[in-house]
Amino acid sequence: MQLHTVSQLLSQEITLPEVEVKGWVRTFRANRFIALNDGSTLNNIQCVVDFENTDDAILKRINTGAALHIKGELVESQGKGQKVEIIVSSIEILGDSDAETFPIQPKKHSFEFLRENAHLRTRTNTFSAVMRLRSALSFAIHKYFNENGFYYMHAPIITGSDAEGAGEMFRVSNLDAKNPPLNEEGEVDFSKDFFGKETNLTVSGQLEAEAYAMSLSKVYTFGPTFRAENSNTSRHLAEFWMIEPEVAFMDLAGNMDLAEDFMKSVITYVLENNREDLEFLDKRLQDEEKTKPQAQRSDMTLIEKLKFVTENNFKRVSYTEAIDILRNSKPNKKKKFKYIINEWGADLQSEHERFLVEKHFKCPVILFDYPANIKAFYMRLNEDGKTVRAMDILFPGIGEIVGGSQREERLEVLKEKMKALDIDEKELWWYLDLRKYGTAVHSGFGLGFERLVMFATGMGNIRDVIPFPRTPQNADF
Amino acid sequence: MQLHTVSQLLSQEITLPEVEVKGWVRTFRANRFIALNDGSTLNNIQCVVDFENTDDAILKRINTGAALHIKGELVESQGKGQKVEIIVSSIEILGDSDAETFPIQPKKHSFEFLRENAHLRTRTNTFSAVMRLRSALSFAIHKYFNENGFYYMHAPIITGSDAEGAGEMFRVSNLDAKNPPLNEEGEVDFSKDFFGKETNLTVSGQLEAEAYAMSLSKVYTFGPTFRAENSNTSRHLAEFWMIEPEVAFMDLAGNMDLAEDFMKSVITYVLENNREDLEFLDKRLQDEEKTKPQAQRSDMTLIEKLKFVTENNFKRVSYTEAIDILRNSKPNKKKKFKYIINEWGADLQSEHERFLVEKHFKCPVILFDYPANIKAFYMRLNEDGKTVRAMDILFPGIGEIVGGSQREERLEVLKEKMKALDIDEKELWWYLDLRKYGTAVHSGFGLGFERLVMFATGMGNIRDVIPFPRTPQNADF
Numbered sequence: 001m002q003l004h005t006v007s008q009l010l011s012q013e014i015t016l017p018e019v020e021v022k023g024w025v026r027t028f029r030a031n032r033f034i035a036l037n038d039g040s041t042l043n044n045i046q047c048v049v050d051f052e053n054t055d056d057a058i059l060k061r062i063n064t065g066a067a068l069h070i071k072g073e074l075v076e077s078q079g080k081g082q083k084v085e086i087i088v089s090s091i092e093i094l095g096d097s098d099a100e101t102f103p104i105q106p107k108k109h110s111f112e113f114l115r116e117n118a119h120l121r122t123r124t125n126t127f128s129a130v131m132r133l134r135s136a137l138s139f140a141i142h143k144y145f146n147e148n149g150f151y152y153m154h155a156p157i158i159t160g161s162d163a164e165g166a167g168e169m170f171r172v173s174n175l176d177a178k179n180p181p182l183n184e185e186g187e188v189d190f191s192k193d194f195f196g197k198e199t200n201l202t203v204s205g206q207l208e209a210e211a212y213a214m215s216l217s218k219v220y221t222f223g224p225t226f227r228a229e230n231s232n233t234s235r236h237l238a239e240f241w242m243i244e245p246e247v248a249f250m251d252l253a254g255n256m257d258l259a260e261d262f263m264k265s266v267i268t269y270v271l272e273n274n275r276e277d278l279e280f281l282d283k284r285l286q287d288e289e290k291t292k293p294q295a296q297r298s299d300m301t302l303i304e305k306l307k308f309v310t311e312n313n314f315k316r317v318s319y320t321e322a323i324d325i326l327r328n329s330k331p332n333k334k335k336k337f338k339y340i341i342n343e344w345g346a347d348l349q350s351e352h353e354r355f356l357v358e359k360h361f362k363c364p365v366i367l368f369d370y371p372a373n374i375k376a377f378y379m380r381l382n383e384d385g386k387t388v389r390a391m392d393i394l395f396p397g398i399g400e401i402v403g404g405s406q407r408e409e410r411l412e413v414l415k416e417k418m419k420a421l422d423i424d425e426k427e428l429w430w431y432l433d434l435r436k437y438g439t440a441v442h443s444g445f446g447l448g449f450e451r452l453v454m455f456a457t458g459m460g461n462i463r464d465v466i467p468f469p470r471t472p473q474n475a476d477f
Numbered sequence: 478m479q480l481h482t483v484s485q486l487l488s489q490e491i492t493l494p495e496v497e498v499k500g501w502v503r504t505f506r507a508n509r510f511i512a513l514n515d516g517s518t519l520n521n522i523q524c525v526v527d528f529e530n531t532d533d534a535i536l537k538r539i540n541t542g543a544a545l546h547i548k549g550e551l552v553e554s555q556g557k558g559q560k561v562e563i564i565v566s567s568i569e570i571l572g573d574s575d576a577e578t579f580p581i582q583p584k585k586h587s588f589e590f591l592r593e594n595a596h597l598r599t600r601t602n603t604f605s606a607v608m609r610l611r612s613a614l615s616f617a618i619h620k621y622f623n624e625n626g627f628y629y630m631h632a633p634i635i636t637g638s639d640a641e642g643a644g645e646m647f648r649v650s651n652l653d654a655k656n657p658p659l660n661e662e663g664e665v666d667f668s669k670d671f672f673g674k675e676t677n678l679t680v681s682g683q684l685e686a687e688a689y690a691m692s693l694s695k696v697y698t699f700g701p702t703f704r705a706e707n708s709n710t711s712r713h714l715a716e717f718w719m720i721e722p723e724v725a726f727m728d729l730a731g732n733m734d735l736a737e738d739f740m741k742s743v744i745t746y747v748l749e750n751n752r753e754d755l756e757f758l759d760k761r762l763q764d765e766e767k768t769k770p771q772a773q774r775s776d777m778t779l780i781e782k783l784k785f786v787t788e789n790n791f792k793r794v795s796y797t798e799a800i801d802i803l804r805n806s807k808p809n810k811k812k813k814f815k816y817i818i819n820e821w822g823a824d825l826q827s828e829h830e831r832f833l834v835e836k837h838f839k840c841p842v843i844l845f846d847y848p849a850n851i852k853a854f855y856m857r858l859n860e861d862g863k864t865v866r867a868m869d870i871l872f873p874g875i876g877e878i879v880g881g882s883q884r885e886e887r888l889e890v891l892k893e894k895m896k897a898l899d900i901d902e903k904e905l906w907w908y909l910d911l912r913k914y915g916t917a918v919h920s921g922f923g924l925g926f927e928r929l930v931m932f933a934t935g936m937g938n939i940r941d942v943i944p945f946p947r948t949p950q951n952a953d954f
Contacts, residue, residue, distance in 0.1 A: 003726070005626065005694070022726040024692070024915045038725075039693030040626060067915035069726075094726075095886070095916030102914050119685075119907040120914065122692040131693065135628035142619045149482065149517060151612035156945040157634070157701045158647075158678075158716050160952040170635075170649045170671070172678065174705045177648060177657060177665045188654045194647070194705055194715065195952035201635075201649065208596075208945060208954060215501070215599040216516030216608065217482070224634045224700065228651045228671055238671065239635050248515075249480070249499040249546075249571075409572070430596040430954055437579050437597070438501045438544035439572030468633040468685060475637040475672035477685060477907055 007040035009074055012084055016074040019086060021045060022094065024123060027106045028062045034088075036068060039122070042129055042276045046077065046085040058091055064106050065097030065123065111464055118468050118477055126284060129277035130457045130465055133270055137449075137456060140269035141222060141243055144262055150218040150245060155205025157224065160197050161427055168228040169200035170238075201226035206444060207378070207431050209246040210407060213442055214434045220245035222449070230472050234461040237450060239470040246444035252380070252389040252406040255443035256366050259393055259402050260314045263364075263447075268310050270456055271303075278303055278456075285458035298397060299358065302458040305396055312363035314393065317356070319370045320344065325360055326352050345371050353392075353399035365394040377417045379405040380441075391445070398455050404445025411435035484517035486551060489561055493551040496563060498522060499571065501600060504583045505539045511565075513545060516599070519606055519753045523554065523562040535568055541583050542574030542600065588941055595945050595954055603761060606754035607934045607942055610747055614926075614933060617746035618699060618720055621739055627695040627722060632682025634701065637674050638904055645705040646677035647715075678703035683721050683921065684855070684908050687884060690723040690919050691911045697722035699926070707949050711938040714927060716947040723921035729857070729866040729883040732920035733843050736870055736879050737791045740841075740924075745787050747933055748780075755780055755933075762935035775874060776835065779935040782873055789840035791870065794833070796847045797821065802837055803829050822848050830869075830876035842871040854894045857883040857918075868922070875932050881922025888912035 003020045023038030023045075031051045035044035047070050051059060062068070069092040077085040103117045104124060114121040121127040145152065158172050174194045175181065183189040190198040205221035212219040221244045228238065245258065270278065282302040289297045300308060317325075326332055326341040326348075339349045348367075356365050368391040372381060379388035389406035408414045414435055418425060425432060453465040463469040468477045480497045500515030500522075508528045512521035524547050528536060539545070546569040554562040580594045581601060591598040598604040622629065635649050651671050652658065660666040667675040682698035689696040698721045705715065724735065747755065759779040766774045777785060794802075803809055803818040803825075816826045825844075833842050845868040849858060856865035866883035885891045891912055895902060902909060930942040940946035945954045 007626075022917065023694075039628075039695075065914045067917040094918070095912070095914070097914040104914075119688040119910060120692070122689060128693060131630065131689070132628060135630065138629045139619055139623045142616055146616045149484075151516075151609060152615045153608065153612065153944055154701070154718055156716065156947060156952070156954065158703075158947050158952055159954075161954075168651070170651055171654060172647050172649055173654070174645070174647055175654075177650070177652075177675075178659070180654060182655070194707075194949060195947065196950040197952065198654075199952045211596040211954070212599060212608070212944065215597070216605060217500075218516075224631070226635075230671075239633065241631055433596060435572070437542045437572070437574040437581075440499065440544040441571070467630055467689065470633060470635050470672065472671060473673040475633070475635055475674065475676050477633065477636075477638075477688070 005040035006036065006038045006043070006045045009045050009086070010041060010043055010082075010084065012074060015076060015084075018071070019074045020069070020071050021047075021086070022067070022069050025062055025064055025066045025068060025097070026123075027064060031059060034062060034068070034070075036070065037123075037128075039128055039132075042125060042132075042280055043082075046079070046082050047072065047088050048085055049088050049091070054091065058093065061093045061096055062091070063097045063099040063102065065102040065104060066093060067095035067097075068092065069094050111461060115463055115469070116476075125280060127464070129280050130453070130459060131467065132277050133274055133281075133457050134453050134465060136270050136274050137266055137452060138222075140266040143269070144265045145218075145220050145245065148218070150220050151212070151216050153205075153209060153212045153216075153219045153221055155202065155208040155221045155223055155244075157202055158195070158199050159202045160195060160199050161207075167203050169203060170226050170228045172199045172201060203227060204242065204244065204446065206244050206246065206446065207428070209244050209444065210442065211430065211434060213246040213248045213444070214438065214440070217248045218245070219247075232472050234463070237462055237466065237469055237471060240462075240466065241449035243447045243449055244444060246442065248440055248442045250406075250443045251441050252368060252391060252443060255404050255406060255445060256314070256316060256368070256391055259391070259404060259445050260364075260366070263393065263402065264310050266452070267306050267456065271306055271310065278306070281457050281459075288460075300396060305458075306456065308396055309364055314364040314366050315361045316366045316368065317361070319367050319387070322348070322352075322356060322365075322367050325356065329355060329360070331355060345374070347374050350399035353394040354396065357394045357396050357399075364396075367392050367394065375405070377421050377423060378407050378414070380408045381413055381417075389443075395455055398451065401451050401455060402445050402447050404443065406441065406443040409435060409439045409441055411439065482517035483513065483515045483520070483522045486522050486563070487518060487520055487559075487561065489551060492553060492561075495548070496551045497546070497548050498524075498563070499544070499546045502539055502541055502543045502545060502574070503600075504541060508536060511539060511545070511547075513547065514600075514605075516605055516609075519602060519609075519757050520559075523556070523559050524549065524565050525562055526565050526568065531568065535570065538570045538573055539568070540574045540576040540579070542579040542581060543570060544572035544574075545569065546571050588938060592940055592946070593953075602757060604941070606757050607930070607936060608944065609754050610751055610758075610934050611930050611942060613747050613751050614743055614929060615699075617743040620746070621742045622695075622697050622722065625695070627697050628689070628693050630682075630686060630689045630693075630696045630698055632679065632685040632698045632700055632721075634679055635672070635676050636679045637672060637676050638684075644680055646680060647703050647705045649676045649678060680704060681719065681721065681923065683723065683923065684905070686721050686723040686921065687919065688907065688911055690725045690921070691915065691917070694725045695722070696724075709949050711940070714939055714943065714946055714948060717939075717943065718926035720924045720926055721921060723919065725917055725919045727883075727920045728918050729845060729868060729920060732881050732883060732922060733791070733793060733845065733868055736868070736881060736922050737841075737843070740870065740879065741787050743929070744783050744933065748783055748787065755783070758934050758936075765937075777873060782935075783933065785873055786841055791841040791843050792838045793843045793845060794838070796844050796864070799825070799829075799833060799842075799844050802833065806832060806837070808832060822851070824851050827876035830871040831873065834871045834873050834876075841873075844869050844871065852882070854898050854900060855882070855884050855891070857885045858890055858894075866920075870922075872932055875928065878928050878932060879922050879924050881920065883918065883920040886912060886916045886918055888916065
């Protein structure tokens with residue numbers, strides 16, 4: 001007898017006289033029908049118990065959450081809702097589950113409650129589907145880059161530099177927390193710390209990825225990044241994963257081509273490989289939408305949104321054009337936007353980005369050539385002296401999902417930029433070296449992985465798309 | 478005209494009248510032959526310059542490290558050492574490189590010097606080969622697990638728990654470093670810290686992976702882990718990457734099967750896909766070995782070591798048997814071991830592990846059923862009450878490369894273990910929940926990724942197999 005996964009059994013075209021499966025009870029009804037799940041698929045295998053010939057002591061232990069080892073015959077199902085089912089010949093209780101205290105009852109739980117039980121929440125349909133999709137998206141990302149000649153590089157997590165300035169950082173230390181050693185000036189003496197200087201958790205691997213791009217040509221990072229920002233919102237995490245490709249000899253136009261192709265490719269992958277999970281989450285989202293006032297509902301279902309990305313060309317629009325469109329738009333004139341767009345130079349908010357995608361262009365949008373002063377120091381200055389070769393990709397429902405740029409490859413221009421922003425050249429001596437020795441046009445972008453998982457699953461809270469979320473006041477598990 | 482990578486050009490079977498390539502100069506000799514590399518392959522493309530018809534000002538700028546854009550005709554090479562070469566029709570200098578100051582001169586540099594220039598070291602053959610292999614091994618790992626029904630899970634990096642006890646941890650904080658808030662007892666008040674409690678960088682994602690295995694059945698982590706140990710050796714990093722699969726319903730024997738199949742699969746992948754880089758590193762290692770005294774040289778070349786793993790069955794030996802073998806071995810009797818094995822219960826050192834693999838069994842070895850008191854609290858206690866279902870995989874040249882176990886699935890036994898070791902149940906309430914609700918036999922292992930990269934590249938210092946190593950007193954770049 002061979003141990004099968006639930007997924008293997010459900011895809012059987014023929015009946016099998018002897019099968020064996022292990023999993024957890026989702027429901028047990030009528031003292032007869034066990035819905036068993038092992039995480040290999042969204043769906044449960046129905047196991048039909050001959051209750052008249054089964055020990056009562058066993059039947060009583062078939063509770064939601066219990067782990068079972070079941071043997072039996074795989075047959076065509078007589079009931080509806082499943083093609084096959086197991087006629088049980090033997091049940092072994094591997095692990096009991098107290099029906100009174102098991103937190104994951106067979107009913108609808110609030111996501112907040114499930115966050116408090118993040119160690120058990122993948123025993124629900126929603127979270128197992130989300131985490132299978134998260135895994136599939138990860139694989140699709142590695143597969144895409146591998147097939148396109150990129151090398152995966154692990155950027156450092158602990159960094160001695162705070163030059164990127166992307167946000168507040170977490171300090172990493174093993175000095176005595178209460179009585180740190182002080183130097184002659186009476187300040188904390190980080191020269192006595194583990195790394196001999198003050199260190200933080202990285203906010204981005206981009207600068208290091210640039211070093212690798214300037215020798216291996218095409219590289220990408222996929223690793224954790226951190227922000228010590230006290231933002232208790234449904235869109236912020238203190239710890240999240242980021243993908244950052246970086247390519248030598250590629251300009252901004254090439255960067256847009258790459259980002260569009262990449263996004264379409266990974267979303268196509270899950271449309272092709274995770275259909276059941278997507279259909280379940282699509283349905284879940286539709287049910288959730290129904291509880292909202294009409295005006296707040298999405299025009300598109302989850303799967304429609306994914307196809308909106310894979311089936312449309314991304315419209316490329318300069319920041320300057322976008323400002324014109326927004327300034328003259330109805331919601332701007334009627335003051336329906338929370339932030340009214342008055343002049344060139346304004347930073348766009350999610351409401352503006354979504355208007356461009358959902359109402360104006362009706363396709364994903366790539367904005368480019370942003371004002372230099374709202375973008376990072378390393379972005380390539382245009383000839384106009386006031387815009388940089390930045391680009392943001394805007395998606396429906398979510399606004400910005402990708403941000404990237406061509407990088408400033410000219411040593412003198414980069415130095416001036418750093419000087420103006422008070423970034424110490426000594427701190428980034430190695431980054432400047434890349435412009436001293438064989439500099440070249442190069443570009444890249446960053447994708448917050450959890451933003452992608454939210455988009456692909458339709459989940460509304462970022463805490464629900466990462467296994468164990470880290471947020472202000474919360475580092476449980 | 479189409480831009481090609483060096484790798485594409487070198488694999489051309491036909492001549493091409495018009496090609497275009499961008500890359501960095503490795504060498505320029507006789508004012509005529511440029512060796513150009515773009516990281517897409519170990520090998521350079523030879524670009525033949527018609528120096529008599531090329532501006533002298535350009536010729537003088539073709540220095541090692543400069544970035545060039547070259548156009549020309551791809552022809553069969555007249556010289557030896559390459560099949561094809563480019564007859565250059567135009568050269569554009571994209572980025573100069575000062576021949577006087579460029580650190581990576583076309584000569585042999587010490588690895589120590591290259592570590593100080595880690596941002597440029599992938600412009601050498603050795604480090605570009607190592608990092609391509611590192612990338613390929615990463616992909617092979619994801620591919621293996623994806624094809625075998627595993628889900629990738631991202632375990633948290635910042636953790637509020639220090640229960641695993643695998644080593645010293647780094648504190649993560651954004652309290653004021655000099656004057657942290659104190660509580661009524663005069664101790665640092667971590668309740669005022671970002672996460673509302675003391676937090677550290679993770680030493681392992683295993684416990685969280687167990688939670689996911691107990692719902693999704695087959696999962697793995699692949700992420701950074703940390704040790705704040707002041708070990709300035711060639712085998713320790715403060716920040717390194719670890720792979721930790723975890724599987725429900727799998728016992729120790731299944732764990733050994735999985736680990737053996739996995740290791741063979743990823744090494745086979747690079748043998749099949751990275752032959753050029755491996756052959757280069759094989760040669761490098763042989764050259765290095767020649768500088769050592771005969772007695773310290775390895776019996777096997779790099780590629781022989783890899784095939785030693787893929788072509789041999791891993792011998793499974795209990796710890797108890799191994800102790801007997803070691804106790805009666807020649808080096809033990811003749812006191813050639815640094816640590817003499819006298820009795821059962823001794824922790825094995827690398828010298829013992831290597832003896833078993835290289836001299837005694839002459840194949841990779843899996844040791845299992847270790848004394849409980851030298852292994853972690855979560856390992857499954859055997860019926861003898863003194864050994865646990867642990868396993869270590871031993872490889873030639875390196876000793877232990879994988880460590881794993883069947884996990885203690887029995888709530889009461891686990892609680893006793895924790896009590897004996899003074900591990901607070903409240904700290905691991907969620908881990909205990911996994912044993913309360915549908916517990917089952919489950920197992921997993923950990924593989925230090927850099928140990929694997931060292932093994933597969935033949936590099937002797939762990940700092941040379943990770944892009945930007947973090948070690949005591951060093952968090953540069």
